[in-house]
Amino acid sequence: MRLGLIGGTFDPIHYGHLVTAEVARYELRLAKVVFVPAGQPPHKPGRQVSPALHRVAMVRLALTSNPHFELSTMEVERPGPSYTVDTVKEFQRLYREAEIWFITGADAVAEVPTWNRAEELLQLCRLVAVARPGYTLRGCAGKQTELPDLWRKIHVMQVPGVAVSSTEIREWVRMGKPIKYLLPEPVEEYIAQHGLYCG
Numbered sequence: 001m002r003l004g005l006i007g008g009t010f011d012p013i014h015y016g017h018l019v020t021a022e023v024a025r026y027e028l029r030l031a032k033v034v035f036v037p038a039g040q041p042p043h044k045p046g047r048q049v050s051p052a053l054h055r056v057a058m059v060r061l062a063l064t065s066n067p068h069f070e071l072s073t074m075e076v077e078r079p080g081p082s083y084t085v086d087t088v089k090e091f092q093r094l095y096r097e098a099e100i101w102f103i104t105g106a107d108a109v110a111e112v113p114t115w116n117r118a119e120e121l122l123q124l125c126r127l128v129a130v131a132r133p134g135y136t137l138r139g140c141a142g143k144q145t146e147l148p149d150l151w152r153k154i155h156v157m158q159v160p161g162v163a164v165s166s167t168e169i170r171e172w173v174r175m176g177k178p179i180k181y182l183l184p185e186p187v188e189e190y191i192a193q194h195g196l197y198c199g
């Protein structure tokens with residue numbers, strides 16, 4: 001069976017992530033898609049990321065209406081930086097027969113050659129780079145020689161209607177602009193209740 005893992009900081013989760021997971025499930029014939037919020041994003045030592053408690057709570061609220069979606073708190077419970085290779089290995093141990101497809105943003109995939117044990121990761125799973133309409137993996141071109149296997153293993157998936165980004169949502173909240181229709185209502189309510197992204 002094919003198992004989809006969708007990784008991200010999810011600060012906050014929005015409809016772009018949800019549409020992506022559903023399109024990937026359908027197109028790649030995934031048995032289910034597990035959302036894996038990153039604990040300590042290894043590449044963001046300088047950026048303030050909301051506490052995992054909030055990010056996980058928002059993902060949980062967003063997933064209730066799709067029986068094919070699940071949440072894993074594996075990365076937030078694991079101490080230290082959240083290396084994708086460790087996560088994929090753990091899912092392989094849990095689902096021995098599964099073929100794992102790791103889905104994330106194309107901008108993040110462009111950086112894969114710099115990820116921890118990238119070659120090992122590429123042996124373990126297929127990567128799905130989610131591209132906003134019009135995006136190309138141009139930025140990775142210079143890194144081709146380092147990991148030739150990368151390009152064969154990447155499945156680029158163009159998802160219509162995912163122009164929304166977590167960065168914009170945080171910015172809009174900070175400016176007092178409405179975020180309605182960009183993310184599920186319970187997530188919007190959670191952000192307001194907890195005063196996230198205001199400061």
Ligand code: NAP
Nearest residue numbers: 007008009038041083084104105107108115116130165166
């Ligand atoms: P990011 O830098 O926050 O995101 C890069 C871009 O990709 C943003 O435009 C982001 O949009 C988009 N994106 C991120 N996740 C997405 C998703 N699931 N679906 C669609 N678009 C997505 O990247 P990140 O979230 O921190 O990292 C992405 C994944 O890569 C995480 O699972 C992280 O653990 C993993 N990672 C692993 C390593 C490593 O093992 N060394 C290093 C870096 C990243 P939004 O802001 O709207 O989400």
